[in-house]
Amino acid sequence: MKLEKYLFGEILQSFRQYKNLTVEELAEGICTVDELISFEKERSYPTIDVLYKFSKKLDMELTYFFDIASKTTVHYPNAVIQLIEKFKRDRNYEAISNIIQQEEDSPLFTQKSLKQYLMWHQGICYHHLDGDSDKAFDTLSKAIALTNPKRVSLTEREIEILTSIGLIFYDTKNYRSAVTIFLEALNNIENLPHVLNMKGKLRILFGLSQAYTKLDMYEESLSYCYKGLNLCINEELLYLLNEFHYQIGHNYVQMGEVEKGKHYLDECLHLLTLEKKTKLLSIMESEIAKLLKS
Known part of the structure; x- marks a missing residue:
């Protein structure tokens, strides 16, 4: 901005x-x-x-x-939101936490939707900075309840907050709970008459694919991988495109279909090369080498 x-x-x-x-x-x-x-x-x-x-x-x-x-x-609150989004992309949670501390008592953030936004990211910070998942879950649940106490017919923002809960369950290796939350989020987003930001749905589909892989439920993971891959193609989005290719390849290798898996893993590396994501490319090359060796 x-x-x-x-x-x-x-x-x-x-x-x-x-x-x-x-x-x-x-x-x-x-x-x-x-x-x-x-x-x-x-x-x-x-x-x-x-x-x-x-x-x-x-x-x-x-x-x-x-x-x-x-x-x-x-508009100042919008500027703050864009700043937080920038730091979130950079995974700079300390900077996000500092901004929240400065703004949480500001009269400019008394509007319910703005207060919810700060609570949402405060919950994320509790997890990433403090390692306090319980406090994170409590804060994120309260953020949803601020606008939707019954947690039914969620809005796009509320679904994003719910997805954050699923991601924390995944980070803390509670994969079954992660699946439950992601499925709730997916059901809600599919019931919306219109989705403004399709990246939110892609995050849910990728979260499901990752969690099912961790549960050794490779067929289930593949079904959500392909849904995500098709969504990327139909919406002409690069977001998570290489990640879905990696996850598909990973699943096929784990299922013993190594050659089929290598095709998708190679596509993942090809996409990273095209996007010039050299640092991530190096990491993925190492991960794929370990996967194929195992």
Whole structure:
């Protein structure tokens, strides 16, 4: 997300000078000096995560950048959500937790859906940062109950939170409970009249395929793998495409159909090569070598 022009450069420069920081000192660890100069002169504008880093270094609230500039078209809670989503993709749960602590008592987040969003990610942080799955389950369940106490006819957001519960069951090796939750999530999402973000359904299908594989239920896993694979193709999505190929290959190898499995494993590596995901490619090559050796 880019920030629109709203006297941002003047605000940033004035705060930098107020804190007695040189351009080099503020830019260090965040951006290049040339980029900071460009921001201050309003030749270009930072992304929300870069702005967040500026606010931390300047020891000021991120909201101030938005509050002080009445001409801004950026909605602050949406900016915070996009920042959390960015950190979630990076698996930076500590940064997410810090944001939640700053915003949970903010009057801007009293709206039920926004409060639910923070609770959802707080639950995720309890699991990944504290290793407290019980507290995570409790927080995530309360997040769903905030808008749907009876947990029926779930919305897309509520299904995403339910999927997070399933993922934590999977992480803690409670695979049967994970399957139960994923099936509940799948049933709900398939009953929706329209799905805005098909990635949510793909996450559920992949979660089911992984959990069934762990339970040595390879045929069941394959059925959800193929559903996910077909969904990727029909929706023209790369999201989880290589993962479904790997899971299919893994299942066939475990079932003794090694050559069939190798075909899908090779496709997984091919996709990673095309996407130039070199780090993940190296990891998967090692995993596939161990799988075939066993």
